[in-house]
Amino acid sequence: AQALAKVERHVADALAKGARVVVGGTRIGERFYTPTVLAEVSGEMLCAREETFGPVAPVFRFETEAEAIALANATEYGLASYFYSRDVGRIFRVAEALEYGMVGINTGLISTAEVPFGGVKQSGLGREGARQGIDEYLETKYLCLGDLNR
Numbered sequence: 001a002q003a004l005a006k007v008e009r010h011v012a013d014a015l016a017k018g019a020r021v022v023v024g025g026t027r028i029g030e031r032f033y034t035p036t037v038l039a040e041v042s043g044e045m046l047c048a049r050e051e052t053f054g055p056v057a058p059v060f061r062f063e064t065e066a067e068a069i070a071l072a073n074a075t076e077y078g079l080a081s082y083f084y085s086r087d088v089g090r091i092f093r094v095a096e097a098l099e100y101g102m103v104g105i106n107t108g109l110i111s112t113a114e115v116p117f118g119g120v121k122q123s124g125l126g127r128e129g130a131r132q133g134i135d136e137y138l139e140t141k142y143l144c145l146g147d148l149n150r
Helices: 002-016 065-073 088-097 131-137
Strands: 020-023 036-039 056-058 080-083 102-105
Touching (some): 002 056, 065 088, 088 102
Parallel strands (some): 036 056, 080 102
């Protein structure tokens, strides 16, 4: 119920601040919300500053690659980001510049058991899953063994 209320709060805030619903924007029964696309979103809206964790896709207008990166990074959160490009140079520039723990490039399906899952900034510290997921529970010990024949 709290998650649904948060989604509704984010959509209502966006609409009050000038966004418009392209599709969706309504509750389905007591536990679900229709997949929603919001257009004309700005950085002052809750959906741009907080993690919604619901079926809301805010769409921002931008002119340049640098502006898109700045808009994406203008949040204290950093779990996952996604972008699409065919330009390999742009793929590496943008992926490196995005301040997120996970970056989906040309796909929305980035989470599997064999990859480390986790964010940066206020979206978490460390990783779970994959080899890196166990690192938080291990103690590293360095052993230096000298000549045994002395």
